[in-house]
Amino acid sequence: MEALTALIVGLLVAASVYLMLARNFMRFLFGLILLSNAANLVIFASGRMTPGSPALVPYGADAPLGEVGNALPQALVLTAIVIGFGLLAFTLALAFETYRRLRTMDSDKMRLAEPKEENQ
Amino acid sequence: MMSWLLVMPIAIPFATAVFAWLARMRPSGRWISLAGSIASLVASVALLLAVLEHGVVAAQMSNWDAPFGITLVADYLGVVMVVITAITGLATAIYALGEIPQRMERLGYHPLFQTLIAGVTGAFLTGDLFNLYVWFEVMLISSFGLLVLGGSREQLDAGIKYVALNLVSTLVFLSGIGLLYGMTGTLNMADLREAVANVENQGLVTVVAMMFMVGFGVKAAVFPLFFWLPASYHTPSFAVSAVFAGLLTKVGVYAMMRMFTLVFVGDVGFTHEILIWVSALTMLVGVIGAAAQSDFRKILSFHIISQIGYMTLGLALYTPLALMGGVFYLVHHIIVKANLFLVSGVANKLAGHTDLNRIGGLYKSSPFLAAMFVIPAFSLAGFPPLSGFWAKYLIVKASIELDNWIIAFVALFVGLLTIFSMTKIWGMAFWKPHPDGIDPTPDRAPDHVRVPMMIPIVGLAAMTIVIGFFPEPFVQFAEIAAGQLLDPSLYVSTVLGVRP
Secondary structure (H helix, E strand, O other), X not given: OHHHHHHHHXXXXXXXXXXXXXXXXXXXXXXXXXXXXXHHHHHHHHOOOOOOOOOOOOOOXXXXXXXXXXXXXXXXXXXXXXXXXXXXXXXHHHHHHHHHHHOOOEOOOOOOOOOOOOOO | OHHHHHHHHHHHHHHHHHHHHHOOOOOHHHHHHHHHHHHHHHHHHHHHHHHHHHOOEEEEHHHOOOOOOOEEEEOHHHHHHHHHHHHHHHHHHHHHHHHOOXXXXXXXXXXXXXXXXXXXXXXXXXXXXXXXXXXXXHHXXXXXXXXXXXXXXXXXXXXXHHHHHHHHHHHHHHHHHHHHHHHHOOOEHHHHHHHHHOOOOHHHHHHHHHHHHHHHHHHHOOOOOOOHHHHHOOOOOHHHHHHHHHHHHHHHHHHHHHHHHHOOOOOHHHHHHHHHHHHHHHHHHHHHHHHOOOEHHHHHHHHHHHHHHHHHHHHHHOOHHHHHXXXXXXXXXXXXXXXXXXXXXXXXXXXXOOEHHHOOOHHHHOHHHHHHHHHHHHHHHOOOOOHHHHHHHHHHHHHHHOOOHHHHHHHHHHHHHHHHHHHHHHHHHXXXXXXXXXXXXXXXXXXXXXXXXXXXXXXXXXHHHHHHHOHHHHHHHHHHHHHHHHOOHHHHHHHHOXXX
């Protein structure tokens, strides 16, 4: 289970790096979303996978019986997902506004705040 | 009692943000923000006094004992950063009274600003790694808002680069946290010290340490990860760029100092050796980049990068003297750098631009402003007896003591080039006559704008002089802070309590 997750994380990171190297900012943003999901999976897997044993306490007991899943990484992932969602929503809005005002998504053409390159 | 002292510096800015948001349509919003900043400073000083008395102060939120709950902890380094954050916050809150137009206040300038201060303070006070990530995000999202507030085309362009690179660094940091948790099973920083030392495969620890170094390195704008900084810091309003320049990169440096003295000390020969050369290149590239610029704020932005190199060098050399210099440098730099950005704002108001080719004559027409520029500028370059001299002196002395002559030479050489950039600003903005024949006298800005903008400049310049002339107590403070970093046993025992 961990090995499979590790492979998926690797694939996600590879795909996201590929996307983030594109000139189009939208592609960069998609890459960022994938990378954010990869990071969440890393945290989730770091708590060790225990299939079929939810972190629940049976009725009438004071503590969980037997092996249960680690609840902490799940809480961390939940926090990270919420924060990541907020940040990505902001970035999407920023990208939209930038496109509306600058009329381009090509990051090579976004040079307003930086000096122009001489030989272009 | 202790927990209140630790919570207040974070809670006050948050509460202020809420009230300032409710009052954003009214003029009272800015006064709420100012009052909140004063209250934060009082709370921070109260915490400082407690730390001076006890050495390290810690509190467990909701009484969940460490390492399970969230810990807030303040040692010497943490608390001095909190105080300096509150001082910078107050300075920029006063400055904003003059600079920030009503249009931006209505968009929520003050709530965003206070949230930023809360995020920065939280990052300095937390004792939990995942909590640190959350504070980074609080800081990041409010800085995004402040950066693009106003919505000029330049700001949007800068915003894209700032947001994109900072988000990547955050994700690297977050993955690092995940992997570290997977190896050790704890996220409490004090607990991690022992847990990381007990990990069998120390090679993996070093790999994760490098992920942290990259994540924090982007935030701190070290070579070769700094490209977002000169692309963005010259675009927002001057109050915003001053608080960014003073505080944001320093959070990265602080986090690096914390993690690489408390947790990742297993392979100092590898990690800190990399950091030495990264620091040297950061210093050089930053200062050379500044030499190529001809805009007031762009020059200052590149100088942030070059100065960051000195601070990380203090960490990288990893001797008591070097860390002491690094801590001293942090404090000195925040005051000086924020002040220079504030001065550039006044220069822009009076002379009409920040492009040095299009302004001039400030020395003749506004000699007081010129004097207020000279103090932080020469302090930045390291002229005795200003604060920067002592900061540079400690760092250079530490590298000479290690017989690292190349680093000592680089540090001195960068100081020389810093003087070059500062004299360039001086010559072009202050000395030469204004190209358009304008006389940039102080009354070109009305009193209600100029006076609040000048108060923090004078205050911060006075602090630079005080640190410069009476460095003894500050150096002693930095010495204790460095001692606590190198031997965090008090930090660990205060956080974890006495365990059976």
